Amino acid sequence: MLIMNNYNNMFNDVPTPWGMYLQDSASPMAEGMLEVHDTVMFYLMMMLMLVGYLTYSMMKFNNKMSYKYLTHGSLLEFIWTLFPVMMLLLIAFPSFMLLYLTDDVIDPAMTIKCIGLQWYWSYEYSDFINDNGETISFDSYMMPEEMLEFGQLRLLDVDSRVVVPIDTHIRFIVTGGDVIHSFTVPALGFKVDATPGRLLQISTIITREGRFYGQCSEICGVAHSEMPMTIEAVSLPKFLDWLNEQ
Amino acid sequence: MVTNTATTRIFGSLKKKIIKDIVVSFAIGIPAAYAWWYTFHVDNQKKREAWYIAYAAKKGNEQ
Numbered sequence: 614m615l616i617m618n619n620y621n622n623m624f625n626d627v628p629t630p631w632g633m634y635l636q637d638s639a640s641p642m643a644e645g646m647l648e649v650h651d652t653v654m655f656y657l658m659m660m661l662m663l664v665g666y667l668t669y670s671m672m673k674f675n676n677k678m679s680y681k682y683l684t685h686g687s688l689l690e691f692i693w694t695l696f697p698v699m700m701l702l703l704i705a706f707p708s709f710m711l712l713y714l715t716d717d718v719i720d721p722a723m724t725i726k727c728i729g730l731q732w733y734w735s736y737e738y739s740d741f742i743n744d745n746g747e748t749i750s751f752d753s754y755m756m757p758e759e760m761l762e763f764g765q766l767r768l769l770d771v772d773s774r775v776v777v778p779i780d781t782h783i784r785f786i787v788t789g790g791d792v793i794h795s796f797t798v799p800a801l802g803f804k805v806d807a808t809p810g811r812l813l814q815i816s817t818i819i820t821r822e823g824r825f826y827g828q829c830s831e832i833c834g835v836a837h838s839e840m841p842m843t844i845e846a847v848s849l850p851k852f853l854d855w856l857n858e859q
Numbered sequence: 860m861v862t863n864t865a866t867t868r869i870f871g872s873l874k875k876k877i878i879k880d881i882v883v884s885f886a887i888g889i890p891a892a893y894a895w896w897y898t899f900h901v902d903n904q905k906k907r908e909a910w911y912i913a914y915a916a917k918k919g920n921e922q
């Protein structure tokens with residue numbers, strides 16, 4: 614368990630080979646998800662030991678027939694029904710609490726439209742208008758392997774990243790242009806289906822600078838694995854600089 | 860209780876075994892669960908909090 618800890622030190626923002634834990638959180642929502650994961654793991658650990666030891670005991674101790682004459686037992690049945698019910702309730706409460714918390718959209722300062730297309734993402738910054746009176750929008754394709762620069766990640770980096778400010782309430786509105794895609798960023802705790810004809814929203818407040826990667830998570834065709842999303846979280850002044858360049 | 864059989868009958872061993880098995884498995888399971896929580900989870904949480912405190916200090920210096 615302590616070895617696993619070494620994998621997480623607030624800079625694991627990408628999937629790593631042999632990585633054993635989740636990516637570090639970069640939003641309160643993702644932090645809540647880590648919390649729920651660990652809570653569920655607490656109960657799972659208990660049940661693993663319970664079932665594991667009982668299995669071991671039945672096979673190993675005394676003789677192979679140790680439970681041979683156990684044909685019925687009302688009390689036992691009562692216990693082995695009640696115990697899982699209790700466990701499920703203990704797991705369900707924190708999960709539902711988080712589920713409804715993630716649905717909350719609190720007065721966003723800016724909105725970004727994300728449109729999933731075969732096979733790229735199209736983004737629109739609806740709150741900002743450029744000199745020609747158009748909203749800022751761009752398509753974001755995966756970097757082909759032969760064009761990767763040093764330090765860029767294969768199948769994860771894109772040509773134009775979504776730049777967003779940190780410590781700001783941001784709302785992402787997700788939809789699909791052709792088939793169903795899924796807008797997913799593990800570090801931020803996102804997973805929203807991009808369904809054609811439907812708008813789904815998710816709000817976040819990114820707590821630290823960094824690049825957060827995600828991959829389309831709804832099988833959408835041959836290049837399903839080649840339409841990643843990269844979110845670059847920067848400080849507000851840097852974000853304004855970026856905005857002026859657009 | 861019949862005692863004049865060739866072998867002595869054994870009573871209650873089944874119940875005893877179940878109780879023993881359940882008690883032992885909980886005795887392993889509960890500490891294992893708490894070990895997970897207090898070594899991994901709490902440690903991770905502390906690291907995260909420390910990181911954010913350092914991060915806030917760094918951000919404050921830059922401004």
Ligand SMILES: [Cu+2]
Nearest residue numbers: 794829833837
């Ligand atoms: Cu897709």
